[in-house]
Amino acid sequence: MKFTRLCLVAVVLATVVSCGTPNPNARPAKSPDSVILTEEDVTDRPYVIIQDIDVTVSKATIFNADPTRDDVARELKKKAASMGADAVILVRYGTLGMGLFNWGEMKGRGRAVAFQ
Amino acid sequence: MQWRFSKLLLSCLGTWFLVGCASEAPPLPADTTSVNRVRDLTLGDFTPEARAMSCDDIVADRHRIDDDMQTLNDTVNSNRSHNETLVGFSSFGGIVFAPLLLATESNDTEKGQIAQLYERRDTLIKLASLKHCPLPTAS
Numbered sequence: 001m002k003f004t005r006l007c008l009v010a011v012v013l014a015t016v017v018s019c020g021t022p023n024p025n026a027r028p029a030k031s032p033d034s035v036i037l038t039e040e041d042v043t044d045r046p047y048v049i050i051q052d053i054d055v056t057v058s059k060a061t062i063f064n065a066d067p068t069r070d071d072v073a074r075e076l077k078k079k080a081a082s083m084g085a086d087a088v089i090l091v092r093y094g095t096l097g098m099g100l101f102n103w104g105e106m107k108g109r110g111r112a113v114a115f116q
Numbered sequence: 117m118q119w120r121f122s123k124l125l126l127s128c129l130g131t132w133f134l135v136g137c138a139s140e141a142p143p144l145p146a147d148t149t150s151v152n153r154v155r156d157l158t159l160g161d162f163t164p165e166a167r168a169m170s171c172d173d174i175v176a177d178r179h180r181i182d183d184d185m186q187t188l189n190d191t192v193n194s195n196r197s198h199n200e201t202l203v204g205f206s207s208f209g210g211i212v213f214a215p216l217l218l219a220t221e222s223n224d225t226e227k228g229q230i231a232q233l234y235e236r237r238d239t240l241i242k243l244a245s246l247k248h249c250p251l252p253t254a255s
Contacts, residue, residue, distance in 0.1 A: 097138035109141035
């Protein structure tokens with residue numbers, strides 16, 4: 001019984017400590033407007049990859065407008081900006097269609113990068 | 117009779133999950149250009165036909181791919197409103213209109229072709245970078 005309690009306390013403490021420790025590799029968030037979006041690769045500037053990112057834009061009811069590539073691009077920029085990325089490269093889009101729990105969705109993917 | 121009805125219901129439900137579903141964005145190519153890349157790209161990574169392409173050939177092929185993608189996306193989008201109407205009727209009409217789902221278009225062929233075109237485009241982007249071709253202008 002005492003051992004179980006001790007384990008529980010240890011797990012809780014470990015969680016609290018890990019939550020409070022900042023990630024040394026984390027970059028400060030940027031404004032989405034400053035993020036460059038391109039379907040090409042960038043070859044004229046050295047960059048490091050932060051992460052490959054995916055987004056999905058959906059419409060809740062049949063009466064809403066269908067999501068567009070612009071909507072997906074906006075979400076990609078937002079997500080990349082929150083990671084501190086300078087650009088999203090090799091952007092690509094899925095086709096518009098119905099989702100499992102919505103009336104329409106479009107997916108997008110890209111590689112969030114930071115220039116050096 | 118009951119078995120037939122169940123089969124019909126099952127096929128309708130099955131179709132519901134397949135009709136006009138949004139496709140995933142195609143996978144990203146392996147990284148060969150970033151600072152922290154695992155390996156460098158060489159001409160040996162390409163087929164002999166690709167290696168023989170000039171920068172002009174690459175640009176021309178890129179334009180063809182863009183045009184083909186546009187056509188395929190237009191086809192998918194034009195079937196989209198058709199599908200939405202049918203699924204809408206089926207949803208609001210319940211089982212009465214459920215067989216309408218069988219008349220929807222899944223566009224699997226087009227979606228597969230779009231994925232292949234993205235793959236081809238990724239190859240051309242890498243080839244162009246290896247051959248130091250100028251960056252393409254918007255078509």
